[in-house]
Amino acid sequence: MAQLDPVIVREIPVIQKIISDETWFEGERRGCGVKPDDPVVQENVCRVVLRIGCELREQMMEQIAAHPGPEMVPLNGDNQAA
Numbered sequence: 107m108a109q110l111d112p113v114i115v116r117e118i119p120v121i122q123k124i125i126s127d128e129t130w131f132e133g134e135r136r137g138c139g140v141k142p143d144d145p146v147v148q149e150n151v152c153r154v155v156l157r158i159g160c161e162l163r164e165q166m167m168e169q170i171a172a173h174p175g176p177e178m179v180p181l182n183g184d185n186q187a188a
């Protein structure tokens with residue numbers, strides 16, 4: 107069973123905030139409500155993530171190194187002793 111990359115798990119809230127911010131910014135620009143799946147919002151989110159992605163990943167890796175969480179193991183029992 108595949109495990110989630112702990113860096114990606116930590117990046118999700120940051121990316122959700124970027125989506126929220128870009129949705130709000132585009133709504134302000136247009137003067138009306140905008141949904142997160144709006145093509146302009148999606149393009150702007152992609153631009154932000156591409157611009158900060160490397161730095162964000164490095165920051166999350168540093169956080170994990172400083173405060174490692176519990177080890178993740180598969181739930182399907184593949185690692186159990188026979």
